[in-house]
Amino acid sequence: MKLMTTDIKNKVLKSMITILGKRRKEIIEANKKDLDAFNKEDRAMYDRLVVDDKKVDGMIQSVTEVMEQEDPVNTEISSLTLDNGLNIINKTAPFGTIMIIYESRPDVTIEAAVLAFKANNKILLKGGKEAVHSNKELVNCWHMALAENGLANDWIQLLTLNREETQAFLKNPDQKLDLIVPRGGERLIAFVKEHAQCAVLISGRGNNFLYVHKDADWDKTVKVIVNAKTHKISACNALDKILFDAQLPDLEKKLKDLNAVLKEEGVKVLVDGEVAKVLTEEQVISDNTIWYEEFLAMQCIIGMTDNVDTAIEKINTYSGGHSSTIMTEDKEAAFAFMQQVDSAAVYHNASTRFTDGGQMGVGAELAISTDKLHHRGPLGLKQLTTNKYYVFGDGQVRV
Template sequence: MDMNKVGYNARIASHTLAMASTEDKNEALAHIASMLKKMKSFILDVNAKEVADAQSRSLPTPMIDRMTLTDARFNEMVEGIERVIALPDPIGKILEGYTVPSGLNIMRRVVPLGVIGVIYESRPNVTVDIAALCIKSGNACILRGGSECFQTNLTLFEIMEEALTNSPIPASCVNFITSTDREMVNRLLTLDEYVDLIIPRGGEALHRMCVKHATIPVIVGGFGVSHIYVDSSADIERSVPVIINAKVQKPSACNALDTLIVHRDRAASLMHNLAPELEKHHILVHAHGEMADILRDYPFLGKCSAQDFDTEFLGLQMNVVMVDSISDAIIHIRKHKAIHSDAILTNNLTNAALFERSVPSACVYVNASTRFSDGGQFGMGAEVAISTQKLHARGPMGLQALTTYQYVCSGDYLARQ
């Protein structure tokens, strides 16, 4: 595959897309949504065969879950496009305007980034989500999906490509690497002549590899250990459903609960109420320290190791640990990869405020499940990724995160003195 040609075509398309009207971009997205709906049965059949093959090869259960397109997930994917259509177009928005003493008028205006390369694993809905967000934000994209879901991703791309040929914008706004050769990833990471930004979406190893080898800026995110701290003032009955939701609503998600931290004053009563619910879902619990005594009769206890607290489980297992204070909880969270989504359950406003200011994660929650870290849930329509770095973009990345700005300056034939 000629990656230079792919990059060149994407760059040329980005110039056209940057000048496209909101109406034209929305029309293109509507074409994509319509075509996907028409081809739904075919897409689900392709995906089902690929999932069956993954099962026959004994791929990890979390990976199989992430790559599976259910009827509900397909509908959510298409609805995501429709939500993006409904969102305001960020391109051309004036962020500020002012005049300096020289008489120069200065405006700061939102513009697209240009060409975005996205490397992702497993989830086929990502192919559509990214394409939709890039089109609406005026960016061309080059997509590289995981080999385990290659046929589903390729099918989605080909359907979008056909839809775009009948739209007002160039079909080459969306590009897909049609080779599973890992060398293509390395080529994309060094295609700095054409690509402006790399966004990896997957596990920590993928992100570290991109940072190490890319000659293009990389946005890091999508991994991290998610914690919930149950404070001494927490309402136990109301806390249990939130904890269960954070763990089981989608265990393979990057924002699913990994470590439950419980204040000593609430440990016995919380586990009395929580353990039966955990048991219903056959959740393997790593009970650390004194929690092992409280949970000694729990049927699904796992062995504990020093690595547990730094493990993103992506499945039906979790840590439980007891602390003596909110300060101890914050110290634990800071120590163990708190960069993604972390929560406190509390009725104490002072402790809530302390937690908000002290926890370094991209998304911090008070009395809410960590599972809300999602572009759709944040009103962004969809997301490209969840950034856990601190520069440019952070948290779920929607349209605004795919833009930059330029200064537009004007004068009356003005010369600098």
């Protein structure tokens, strides 16, 4: 794959910024077709599908931020000259062709493409059928920006395949694929892993936990829980499970207070057997597999743990490995929790809603990786490169 100069990449992005502004009306009209055809009962999915003026402004901002970032390609990682005279330089390099499979969110069509393109990768965008009109219009904008700068459309391609066609494509793609990022639920991830013939980077479920330690500041705790649960239920960084330490002072009162606050916010509260002894009117969970579920809804579970160790064990058993929080004024307990919990992001006294490229200083993101190779957490511009060794010699042979 030919390496483009930083200048030509940034010219394409500058064109794209102008085109998004000029075609704002067409983008929103295309999105309206998708919204009119969508079943609004799935609130989380509907929220993700909406494109309004604010969303278009966000798209423009994402492209602007990436344009202003340093080019991540061809950056020297290390340099070493061996005793035999070989000079070995390790540099960043593009992946090649990246495929992303996602549902509902048309803004991913902008964020994924701008990141892949600036990192000198081609990208195949496999959006969901629910956003087909929006995605077609946005990719049309990309093609206009590419054409203005003398580049071919194949740098950014939209795939409109059904499930069977996607399966066939994964098994026998018509072009070389170097990386696939499935951005969705476990069924989608399992489907891609089963059929893909190249590397798959997992952008997994949220199912995020918050643990209320015995030394938690109660006012902070309530504030953080309400934000993490209700701020945006469709986000993968929303809170689903709350664990209380059995040694928390005034435990019964605090359980009742939190329950009242959550109900006032419109959150359905489920409880385990121990919490049910206090919150007697709430629905008791009957099947422990619900601890694995990501709700994407105004619903949460409140459970009880004996101490920080049992909280860690429960989180590591059931969470999606995305984000976990401990609420405590005990810094030692917080540090132990953060070291031992197996999540991409671990928090002390803060909402899980900050696991986001923009909020973590990464800027636009392709996804939140819950994988451990080659990166974990927000996949920003720098994370869309791999590496290559350049070895310079003068006739050396191995003996």
